[in-house]
Amino acid sequence: MTIFRMTMAAALALQLLACASQEIPDPDPLDSGMSDSSATTDEFDERDLGAGEEIPSDVDFYADGDLIMTIYFDFDQSEIRPDDQATLEQHANRLANDSGARVRLEGHADERGSREYNIGLGERRAQSVRRLLLIQGASAAQISTVSFGEERPAAFGSDEDSWALNRRVEIKYLN
Amino acid sequence: MGTSFFRVTLVIGLFVAGANNALAQLRIEITEGAGRRTPVAVVPFGWEGEASEAPYDIAAVIAADLQRSGRFAPIPERNMLQKPTRGVELDFDDWSVLGVEAVVLGRLTQTGGNAYSVQFQLFDVYRREQLVGYRMPASVGTMRSQAHRAADMIYEKLTGIPGVFGTRVAYVNATGSERNRLYSLIVSDIDGENENVIMESKDPIMSPAWSPDSRRLAYVSFEGNRSRIFVQTLRTGNRLEVSSRPGINGSPAFSPDGRKLVLTLGGADGNLDINVLDLSSRQFTRLTTNRAIDTEGSWSPDGNHIYFTSDRGGGPQVYRIAANGGSPQRVTFEGSYNARPRLSPDGKKLALVHLDRGNYRIAVMDLASSDLLVLSAGRQDESPSFAPNSDVLIYATRQGRNGVLETVSADGLIRQRLASGGGDVREPVWSPFPRY
Numbered sequence: 001m002t003i004f005r006m007t008m009a010a011a012l013a014l015q016l017l018a019c020a021s022q023e024i025p026d027p028d029p030l031d032s033g034m035s036d037s038s039a040t041t042d043e044f045d046e047r048d049l050g051a052g053e054e055i056p057s058d059v060d061f062y063a064d065g066d067l068i069m070t071i072y073f074d075f076d077q078s079e080i081r082p083d084d085q086a087t088l089e090q091h092a093n094r095l096a097n098d099s100g101a102r103v104r105l106e107g108h109a110d111e112r113g114s115r116e117y118n119i120g121l122g123e124r125r126a127q128s129v130r131r132l133l134l135i136q137g138a139s140a141a142q143i144s145t146v147s148f149g150e151e152r153p154a155a156f157g158s159d160e161d162s163w164a165l166n167r168r169v170e171i172k173y174l175n
Numbered sequence: 176m177g178t179s180f181f182r183v184t185l186v187i188g189l190f191v192a193g194a195n196n197a198l199a200q201l202r203i204e205i206t207e208g209a210g211r212r213t214p215v216a217v218v219p220f221g222w223e224g225e226a227s228e229a230p231y232d233i234a235a236v237i238a239a240d241l242q243r244s245g246r247f248a249p250i251p252e253r254n255m256l257q258k259p260t261r262g263v264e265l266d267f268d269d270w271s272v273l274g275v276e277a278v279v280l281g282r283l284t285q286t287g288g289n290a291y292s293v294q295f296q297l298f299d300v301y302r303r304e305q306l307v308g309y310r311m312p313a314s315v316g317t318m319r320s321q322a323h324r325a326a327d328m329i330y331e332k333l334t335g336i337p338g339v340f341g342t343r344v345a346y347v348n349a350t351g352s353e354r355n356r357l358y359s360l361i362v363s364d365i366d367g368e369n370e371n372v373i374m375e376s377k378d379p380i381m382s383p384a385w386s387p388d389s390r391r392l393a394y395v396s397f398e399g400n401r402s403r404i405f406v407q408t409l410r411t412g413n414r415l416e417v418s419s420r421p422g423i424n425g426s427p428a429f430s431p432d433g434r435k436l437v438l439t440l441g442g443a444d445g446n447l448d449i450n451v452l453d454l455s456s457r458q459f460t461r462l463t464t465n466r467a468i469d470t471e472g473s474w475s476p477d478g479n480h481i482y483f484t485s486d487r488g489g490g491p492q493v494y495r496i497a498a499n500g501g502s503p504q505r506v507t508f509e510g511s512y513n514a515r516p517r518l519s520p521d522g523k524k525l526a527l528v529h530l531d532r533g534n535y536r537i538a539v540m541d542l543a544s545s546d547l548l549v550l551s552a553g554r555q556d557e558s559p560s561f562a563p564n565s566d567v568l569i570y571a572t573r574q575g576r577n578g579v580l581e582t583v584s585a586d587g588l589i590r591q592r593l594a595s596g597g598g599d600v601r602e603p604v605w606s607p608f609p610r611y
Contacts, residue, residue: 065400104400113535114515114528114557115602116382116426116439117484117491119402120447120468123423127445145422145445146401151379156353156576158555 064175068103070154071129073167075110078124080132088129091171092136099139102174105129107147108154110163115149122147122169129169144174212248213333215241216270217279219252220295221260224285230315233283233293236322237329240340243366244330245589250275262296262305270300277306279329289314295325297332306332319368324611339365339562343606344569345373345383345392346580350598359598360394362409365562365605367593373407374414382602384428384436389607393417393427393436404438406454417454423447426471430478430498437462437472437481449483451498462500471515474498475522482506482516482525493527507540509547515558519565520607524585526559526568537570539585550583551590560605561585569593569603 068091071084080088095101107126109118126145133143155162217238222229241247252258256269260282270278281295294310307328313321320341327338342365351357358380363370374380378397385392386406393406402424407414418424423441430437436452440459449462449472463469467487474481478498485494485503491514494503507513512530519526522542529538529549537551537559553572560569566585571578572592578601580593 106400111555113491113512113530114471114484116471117468117486117514119381119423119425120439120470120486123441123445123447124468130445140443144401145441146397147423147441147445148379148397149381151381151397158573158576 064173066173068171068173071125071169071171072164073125073169075163075167076121077167078121078128080128085132088132089136092133092138095133095139095142096137099142102142102144103133104172104174105143105145106152106170106172107145108152108166108168108170109147109149110166111150111153111158112163115151118149119147120149122149125167125169129171212246213277214250214273214275215247215277215279215333216250216255216273216275217241218255218258218260218281220280220293221282222284223282224291229283230291231283231318231322233281233295233318233322233325234279236319237279237295237326240323240326240338240366241330243591244338244340245584245591246334262298262308265298267298267300267303276300277329277333279325281325283313283318286312291315291318293318293321293325295329297329320609323364324609336566337564337608339564339567339605339608341365341609342563343389343609344580344603345385345606346571346600346603347380347383348595348598348600349379360392362392362606371409373409373412382426383604385604385606386429387431387433387607389609393429395425395427404436406436417452417457418459428473430474431476432478437474437483439470439472449481449496451481460500462496462498463503465503469494473517475518476520477522482518484514484516493525507547508545513538517559517561519561519585520563521565524561524565526561528557528559537568537583539568548587550585550587551581556581558602558604560603562605563608569605571601571603 069087071080105126107122109121126147130143130145134140153166154168155165217234220234238249242249250273254273257266259265259280265278278298278300279295284292286292291313292310293313296308297306299306309328311321323341326340330338343362344365345362348359348361349356358376359372360374360380360383361370362373373392376396376398381395383392383394391406391408393404395402395404403416404418404424404427405414406417418438420440421443422445423439425439427436427438434454436454438450438452439447440450441447446466447468447470448464449469451460451462465485465487467485469483469485471484472481480495481498482493482495484491490511492505493507493513493516495506496503510530513527515528517526525540525542527538528535531549534554535556536549536553537556538547538549540547551570551572556570556572558571567582568585569580569582572581577599579595580600580603581590583590
């Protein structure tokens, strides 16, 4: 991985933290990345990672398969909520600026209804994220999609709260 | 002999739901028919061999099969006034006085080291005549299968419907913690015995489908975080990757001649369409081009049509297209959600997942009349699959957080739960008839 890409990832992570902190999954990849390194939290508070020199070369902010962000959807919907669009546009910009960066969009559905049709609903959600990234400058070769339908729930209850957490697209970073 | 995976609980007859009055009449008819279970007797089999006791209780397996069908009530052994093991010993009066309508009797004879002969006879008590008599070779390893085979013949003589006690079921089980799942593709006898793990993976396994000769299973695996379709030969465990296109590879189903698979491909742009894969030439033919979700393809038994789920009209409904292409026709119109169509092997009925007043339930549509009959009573029922005799279906329902399997007769009268020994069981598929 290049220094440049790590820097972009770090900057992206910070922006995500700033503008969509509720979307950062727990455990936060940013935190876990830093805790493995010699960097201190003070360095982060400076918000000065754009230049890239401050980051030790052995730190991976996103390891292969790390979750970058999760986007949630309304029942039977694949439209991206307005508050997620700005965050996604930043992802698209980063992808556009780093042609070596790759992401996998993993679409999911809630448990209701039939399983293969739910694969379709998950794919439709992943595709609507993909389209937005493409429109914003990412290239098709950087993005792969997979739909797990209802097969990999994030929440295991059979209630509206769980269903809302399961109707989602997870954006995963790929080395 | 494997341990029993299922605890079989019988839930007799009870439930037929209909959202409108047209079905209410049907409901009454069915409830009336539900009460009676024909009293029969399966006399303990005679034994001739080296050991003092028979190596296998054939009669117990036959009696359990008939009991489990929901249509028969085998009387307890202690009530029997005589225990004949040959037809000539049978005294019909001893059985008619008990109200027993049919008697099964037989013998197990050792003919070699591990060679046996199973013979049975079925008698009609009222007409005082033999309905069927049959002798089969057996080993210790095949005795259980031969007992099911006898039960199948007995059931067919008594009901006119071929028995399915000798069939198997394939299903997927998810075990382990919520964050560390293990998915297993399992094949067992339909009574839950002889459980075999066909494939295991930390990534989801979906949509198993039997080949018409029962020798292979097609399924979807997400190994490596992408979907692929495999065809695996049960006897050898060898598997062939048959579809690994970018995006979705899903919902495989064999054509009746076993030479083709209908499957769903998503492509890079994620537009799910019905495709047919010729397994020998490896040629894909795309059947639908709609921008909606087209998936869950299933062949008609004559191989001429493919039924599938599409939301081209808004919500998911069942459509039908000629197997060599053409324009699809909509098949379901009742309700806002009808998906996952499966044709009965006799071609007369269509099983589907139907949204019934807020609950996802199994329904059967009569193709001639378009009448829809809701068969299940859960909130989240899915994956209906017909038995090869078209008379019973198996599907998945919820029990707490886990999935369990249930069977229901196609008339809705008899429902049984196959309680699992653990795990989240889903996607049962009933095998074709065994080959004898």
